[in-house]
Amino acid sequence: MSDVDENSPLFAIAVAAELAGMHPQTLRQYDRLGLVSPTRTAGKSRRYSMRDVVQLREVARLSSEGVSLEGIARILQLENQVVELSARVRELESALADELLNRPGRRVFAAGVEGEVISLKHGTRTQRRTEVVVWSPRTPTRPE
Template sequence: MSGGAHGMDEHAPIFVISAAAELAGMHPQTLRQYDRLGLVEPQRTPGKSRRYSMRDVLQLREIAELSAAGVSLEGIRRILELENRVNVLARRVHELEGALADEMLNRPGRRVFAAGAEGDVISLKAGTRVRRSNAVVVWRPLGNGERH
């Protein structure tokens, strides 16, 4: 996924730990701790050195903000996990909306589905409606201890 005006890939592992720490306003040892805890998982070179992406740096800044607000490291881990899950689901919804729109545009005589009176699924041609009963039902509560 590319980002920025210059087409830089925000996931490209380009920063050594000292540069990432400086960009995030943290000490390199803090980045090592966050890596051990799984809060930020930088990529590794063949020599096992950490390489951080711009996305990692942004996540480190978010961790710093949450920490400054008094959120525990476990709370931060959970927040990041949920944010990542929301992002994945939002992308999936976007894909499915696109697929649905394509399907609706590319299908002449497409069908619509509705719920029948008994809860069953009814297939209808586009532009038609379900026939509904027009019967009137009158309900009269039992009163004064009467039983029927």
């Protein structure tokens, strides 16, 4: 069975109307006006998702506050656009994160002689010094 989410068309018109606190005829009217358009089955019956029900409740709230149906349509259009753009941003962020994680040699650094950070190409090594350095503890020097 496929995953069920808020956009899955689950509810017949009678159930959606009850969940939204509206008459089924109101839902048909809103569908004709393009306010909340449910998906259709092969037999052309309406199937509402939980997101559709939430939008129907929003239509009822805005209508009770005196917003015209044209104004409600515009508000819903903008809200849907925000949802779509937010989903796209999440998708692009995920793709970018995957790209950064999968890119070979994404962060190869070494320390220079003076302690500075040196960026290296993937697969290259720093040049190793081969001089021999003798260290001895500091001893007081005697004048000769």
